[in-house]
Structures are given as structure tokens and as C-alpha cells.
Amino acid sequence: MSEVIGNRIIELCSERDLSINKLAKLSNVAVSTIDNIVNGRCSNPRIFTIKKICEGFGMSVIEFFDFEGLKK
Numbered sequence: 591m592s593e594v595i596g597n598r599i600i601e602l603c604s605e606r607d608l609s610i611n612k613l614a615k616l617s618n619v620a621v622s623t624i625d626n627i628v629n630g631r632c633s634n635p636r637i638f639t640i641k642k643i644c645e646g647f648g649m650s651v652i653e654f655f656d657f658e659g660l661k662k
Contacts, residue, residue: 591634592627592630592632592633592634592635593630595627595635595640596627596628596629596630598654598655598657599613599624599627599628599643600628601657602647602654606647610624610625610628613643613646613647614646615646616645616646616647617642617643617644617645617646617647618642618646619639619642619643619646623639624643627639637651640654
């Protein structure tokens with residue numbers, strides 16, 4: 591699941607032309623935390639962290655997990 595979350599963050603950053611640094615500022619999550627999630631060094635990100643990242647993207651947790659790659 592952590593790989594799916596990391597890939598989703600990368601996808602959304604690309605779609606929104608955001609860097610990890612910018613996302614970190616928008617979500618008030620440490621750059622190192624997001625980097626660890628994206629690079630698979632965090633095997634089980636906390637839901638609180640995911641919620642804050644979602645807020646940085648301007649979306650709900652439900653919207654974050656509502657994508658084709660997760661439904662397969």
C-alpha cells in the first residue's frame with residue numbers, strides 16, 4: 591500500500607506541477623517525511639500524515655484514494 595501512496599503523490603505532484611518541497615510547505619509536512627513515503631522508506635504512513643498531504647493538494651482523503659490504480 592505504501593508504494594501505491596507514494597506513486598499517487600508523485601502523480602498528483604506532476605499533474606499540479608508541484609515539487610515535493612512545495613507540497614511539504616502546502617501540507618505542513620516535513621520534506622523528509624514526504625520523500626520517505628515517495629521513495630518507499632516509510633512502509634506504513636500514518637493516516638494523519640496522509641490527511642495533511644491531501645490538504646496540501648486541496649483534496650479529501652477519499653479523493654486521494656479514488657483512482658484507477660487502486661481499484662485494480
